[in-house]
Amino acid sequence: MLILRRLLHTSGPGGVLSKSNLAKLRKRTGFSFVNCKKALEKYEQDVDKAEAWLQEQAQKEGWTKATKLKDRATSEGLIGLAFANHNNFSAAMVEVNCETDFVARNESFQNFVNQVAMTTLTHYRKDCEQLSEPVKISISGNDLASLKADSGQSLQDLTALTIGQVKENMTLRRALCMFVPADHYLGHYVHSPLNTIKDKDSFCQMGKYGSLVAFQQKGKVDKHKFQPGEFGRRLCQHIIGMNPLNIGEYTRPPPSEVENQDVEVPKPDEEASKGFSDSEDNIPAPPEEELPTEMLQQEYLLNPSICVGEHLLEHKVTILDFARFEIGENIDGGS
Structure with a gap:
């Protein structure tokens, strides 16, 4: 605890480091404690300038990383x-x-x-x-x-x-x-x-x-x-x-074909109410026969x-x- 207090309240190039500014900058950017502390000290507790600098450094790092990784497959x-x-x-x-x-x-x-x-x-x-x-x-x-x-x-x-x-x-x-x-x-x-x-x-x-x-x-x-x-x-x-x-296009079958069917057809809404599972395992496998x-x-x-x-x-x-x-x-x- 003593070390943390010294870190937060020690005067340096940027003056006294404010707990509230550090918390605000971390919430805004999501960057680490060390990087936010460095940015606030660099810009004398100016949160906006510190945030802009952090984003700029992250952008540079990202472009460097993107250049190195650009040929790797993304499947x-x-x-x-x-x-x-x-x-x-x-x-x-x-x-x-x-x-x-x-x-x-x-x-x-x-x-x-x-x-x-x-x-x-x-x-x-x-x-x-x-x-x-x-x-x-x-x-x-x-x-x-x-x-x-x-x-x-x-x-x-x-x-x-x-x-x-x-x-x-x-x-x-x-x-x-x-x-x-x-x-x-x-x-x-x-x-x-x-x-x-x-x-x-x-x-x-x-x-x-x-x-x-x-x-x-x-x-x-x-x-x-x-x-x-x-x-x-x-x-x-x-x-x-x-x-x-x-x-x-849908073409209705001739009436004679419908009349000769003995199978009881359930109502669509009754069947549909059973739902469709959101589990990826339930994506139906393509049948062996060719589908329309x-x-x-x-x-x-x-x-x-x-x-x-x-x-x-x-x-x-x-x-x-x-x-x-x-x-x-x-x-x-x-x-």
């Missing part, structure tokens, strides 16, 4: 899905890669993924406030790197800063934004989420899989049975599990006795667009 990471907590009209999905799953579970890395997702959503939402139809925007890693976060730093600079913190190579791989008009809905889902970061206006969920779906409901339905948020979430579960390549790539022709994941087209028809829903991200998947054919 792990997280999908970050950001959306406003007051509507279902806008969302952004990003993929940020690192070297190991250990770092993907690191708080600094997850905070960075949140920054990337929220910066992406904020930047592109400004140009999509008045819409007459859904919009999907694909963003490359290079375009992501140039975006400015709230701090004024580019995401490229923040990437280097985070590399310096976690000591692993990282890459901004891709992003996608979806926006829909007020009379549409936007479903979202992250499978097996590792973390959720929220503030007063938004949420960001992170995991290994993410999906979005834009849809519209027309006609009268039972409002107690049709809950847009949950309906969209279940569609996104299907998209992650069954990996459709396009929406496709068109979503509307696929068996509905939460009720295999019907196809997605039948499920949508019952609820008078039309799917307009969708997106699916999986960490490390091959995207050579496009994002």
